[in-house]
Amino acid sequence: MRSLLEKAQNRELKITILGMGYIGLPTSIAFARAGFNVNGFDVNEEVIKTLKSGHIHIVEPSLQEAFVETLNSGKLKPVDMLEKSDVFIISVPTPFKKDHETKIADLSYVQSAAKEVAKVLEKNNLVILESTVPPMTTKMMTDILEKESGISRDQFMSVHCPERVLPGRILYELEHNDRIIGSERRDAAEYTKIIYDAMVKEGTCYITDDITAEMCKLVENTFRDVNIAFANELSVICDKLGIDVFELIKLANKHPRVNILTPGAGVGGHCLAVDPWFIVERFPKEANVIREARLINDYKPRFIVNKVDEILKADKSLTIGILGLAYKPNIDDLRESPAMEIAEILRDKGYKVIACEPNVSKKEVHEFELYSLGDILEKSDYLVLAQGHDIFKENVDILKSKRIYDCLGLLK
Ligand SMILES: NC(=O)c1ccc[n+]([C@@H]2O[C@H](COP(=O)([O-])OP(=O)(O)OC[C@H]3O[C@@H](n4cnc5c(N)ncnc54)[C@H](O)[C@@H]3O)[C@@H](O)[C@H]2O)c1
Structure with missing residues (x-):
């Protein structure tokens, strides 16, 4: 030694x-x-x-x-x-x-x-x-x-x-x-x-010890996933109540010991959307909060699609522009991305779906034509703001003037 x-x-x-x-x-x-x-x-x-x-x-x-x-x-x-x-x-x-x-x-x-x-x-x-x-x-x-x-x-x-x-x-x-x-x-x-x-x-x-180290990695990502699920669950409840979840969270966070995260399109990537399941698989009876959080975050894209479908009265002649396909702001990674799922389900429902993903250089991603922000604003009848890329934040005033579903509360 x-x-x-x-x-x-x-x-x-x-x-x-x-x-x-x-x-x-x-x-x-x-x-x-x-x-x-x-x-x-x-x-x-x-x-x-x-x-x-x-x-x-x-x-x-x-x-x-x-x-x-x-x-x-x-x-x-x-x-x-x-x-x-x-x-x-x-x-x-x-x-x-x-x-x-x-x-x-x-x-x-x-x-x-x-x-x-x-x-x-x-x-x-x-x-x-x-x-x-x-x-x-x-x-x-x-x-x-x-x-x-x-x-x-x-x-x-x-x-x-x-x-x-x-x-x-x-x-x-x-x-x-x-x-x-x-x-x-x-x-x-x-x-x-x-x-x-x-x-x-x-x-x-x-x-x-080895088991604590294994759990430490899983728990770090699970902590994030569970907290995001809480925010996403609130967004669904607030929708039913007819109140603005972003306003609610902003006010609740005025409490000195409350810090609720921001709801979004769901949870993606190869870590947060995967690692919590490694705890659930070993402890299916005990890991209830962890499993529910995963299911809530996985459900969010379908919830958003249903809302959009309702708003558009299922008029399949319309073109929907998805703003942001990546799973996180300002990156090109599409793995397990909830924005991709929203685009795919809307397409499968019969809408024409196009997208703006400024971090991907290809002209096409998974059969979705990609456009610049300027072009997609022109070509779309309705927009879904699915990811908070800088370019969208810089153009909030233009986006506010459009027919748009804001998954992130960026336009509030
Ligand atoms: N990518 C991340 O951001 C990230 C962050 C934290 C943890 N992790 C974890 O790290 C691990 C690796 O992830 P990654 O993103 O680097 O994967 P990756 O897919 O990018 O790379 C894995 C590589 O391993 C090779 N490989 C497969 N079997 C092999 C073998 N028997 N011998 C030698 N090489 C072999 C593959 O050919 C591949 O090139 C995963 O468990 C992942 O969950 C990844």
Whole structure:
């Protein structure tokens, strides 16, 4: 252990990262920038080919420049074969299982990554799971490593260190956010902390057990989801009461200890709309508030469509313009986006639907023609303000003069 500590302190460790996606690639760059020797491995040969040619395959500001720098420094090496290492970091996808009637995590990527690591695992190695996972998954990973490698679990280290970065600021947040490091072995967590302390410039690395670390990541996103669901539920109730939810929330927030969030088109993205289900799947009887919150947020796009349909008296000759398709303001990410769902349901109902999504350069997204703000205002009979992009905020006065359904209260 002593020599391991010295190797970590002297940056002499070899770190292999499995999964060169939105998290694994920037993490490789951050550890290489901290002075470690990093191998970046991915099962997708195209990804490794692209990286070897000096290009990144994901959209993330400033990442290309940082990647080239670390590649040229010789500290980061994209590889298509796993090699023996001191440290392995698993950063593979954890989506829902397809074709399953309830939403449960598909852990097959974590399982196969653990099996691959087991083939080259040696005593005293450290294996860190960074993927977002349901509680007890780190123990499952340790079971696989032990069984497949034949090395007893007290002779290697297993740790969970979840990721909490914001797309668009990934590299900065990797080097500045606090981290949670959890392991059933205290010495493994302390050893991991030395390595992450070298990479995290400003944040603090906190140590706990593996299950608490797993839950910590899930609870952070669930907290946001539940609070947004409260606001979205209020918007539905206020609609029935015939009062303005945005006015209500503004007044309620005058209370010194009340801070209700703003309702919107729903909740999207690959974290908030997914992670709470990882708690529900393990605790279906207990996680009632969490499940209801997910259902409320998932229902919001359909509620908005029904309102629009009612306002337009189901006149399918009308053209509806959707303002904003992304799931968050000022980004191009359409994954699980409630605005996309609104557009799709309205189209399926028979309306002609067009959209303005200034963050997407294509002319067409999922069969929706994209227009500039000026053009969509001209071409639409009715508008749905679904996302609070800056360009819409800058044109509030023009939007106010149109026939528009404001999901966000921006025009109040
Ligand atoms: N993207 C985010 O903003 C974000 C934020 C926090 C946490 N997370 C979590 O981090 C994890 C990774 O997410 P991501 O966005 O980087 O995913 P991603 O889809 O961008 O990348 C995952 C990569 O893993 C590769 N892969 C799959 N199986 C593999 C294996 N066995 N060995 C090696 N590589 C393999 C894939 O080919 C892919 O390139 C997920 O659990 C996600 O929930 C993501």
